[in-house]
Amino acid sequence: MSLQDLYYNLRRREQHSNESFDETLQRRSARNEADRLRRARKRSDQLCQRRANRVRNQIEVNVPEHSCVNMSEVCEFCSALYLKNEVNSSKKYTKCCLDGKVRLPNPLTEAPDLFKELFCSNSQEAKNYRHHIREYNAALAFASMGAEIKTPPLHSNERNKPGYGQLYIFDSSKASNRRMENNQACLHSVMEKLDALLRSINPFAESYMQMHQLMQSNPAANVKMVFMEHTDLDLRRYNAPTSRTEVAAIFVGDDGEPPANRDICIYPVTDSYKNISSLNQCSDPMVYLLLFLNRECGWNSIMEHVEERRSAKRVRVTQLQYYSYRFVVRNAFSILHNSGKLFQQYIVDAYGKTEGSRLNYLRLNQKDLRVELYEGFSDALQTEATNNGSKI
Secondary structure (H helix, E strand, C coil): CCHHHHHHHHHHHHHHHCCCHHHHHHHHHHHHHHHHHHHHHHHHHHHHHHHHHHHHHHCCCCCCCCCCCCCCEECCCCCCEECHHHCCCCCCCCCCCCCCCCCCCCCCCCCCHHHHHHHHCCCHHHHHHHHCHHHHHHHHCCCEECCCEEECCCCCCCCCCCCHHHHHHCCHHHHHHHHHHCCCCCCHHHHHHHHHHHHHHCHHHHHHHHHHHHHHHCCCCCEEEEECCCCCCCHHHECCCCEECCCCEEEECCCECCCCCCCEEECCCCCCCEEECCCCCCHHHHHCCCCCCCCCCCCCCCCECCCCCCCCCCCECCHHHHHHHHHCCCCCCCCCCCCHHHHHHHHHHHHHHHHHHHHHHHHHCHHHHCHHHHHHHHHHHHHHHHHHCCCC
16 A cells, blocks of 8 residues: 555545534435446446347347349439339329420520538538538528518518518618628638629519619609510500510509419518418519529419320329429439538428328319218218217
8 A cells, every 4th residue: 555545545534533423424325326336337237238238149140131222224214213113004104294294485594603501512611501501502592481481571671681582673782791691601612603603693583673773763653574484475554664674574653453362572661571372483582582493483373294105084194193293303413412411401391392292182072072972971970970979
């Protein structure tokens, strides 16, 4: 035993000799409790080890490995990629374009070089963008996404800070500073690059800037901008638009029929945000700006199947068929499939809109579906079951 250990033991004996009876009892109780906990932990560890050994002994040693191999099969109509066993009962791959019936009018275009760099590079900016892509999208979008899709007027009022499409009438650096106030995890340099790119290629940004310029040149006039549900509809039901972009018509004056229910009308100043119908083809590009970069529009109710392959009974492209076409994997670089959490959010939103449309159809077509007959049939079954003492 070393001198240090001897000195330590002597000091402990001296301390114990000076203790009162109650202090000695308290010290021994604490030591016994610590010993009890140590023994309990040891028994628990031993039990866990025995269970783990038992599980390992029960695991099959020779489990055959299953591989889905590569997506080597290609749709002859839209070039979608499939696994070999994804064929249907007719030995065809039809989940993408319904055997050539669906051909979208505005296929997603080639990704700009900035986005290829942000998705494929290992730089700090690229990693930050991929990790916070939902925040970047929300900061740059033209409409808010929640229980309802909403878009603000062109100018903010005293109660609300500028946001969404309102920021595109500001100087680029000022708009980026505003966006960074609520998105501090994002990088200012990335926000500025995205803002500059969108101002140069996005038709919604062009529309907001044109409306702002018209207001400056006609300060006393009533100016409104309409993102129509179908951009190819007859504009003669309105007064002739003063300006027209690829996605919107801008009107100066009070003449003309007001916009239809599902058209998106942007006014210079209002007290509240405008709700956007999920059936408007502009809703997806205005909310998911980083997925619809250029001039792509979303689904609309007048999309038709390819004429030479359509059936006599069904000629319209449904929401489910539209999203199925968009979501399949193809060989080209895809902004959708590289967008991580934002792509996942878009899938969930698409599912909600598709199921919502189905339920809305059932609600609005009760008479055509002759639901009252099913109700009578259900009542008859219930009565028969009650009489027989059984359940259905």
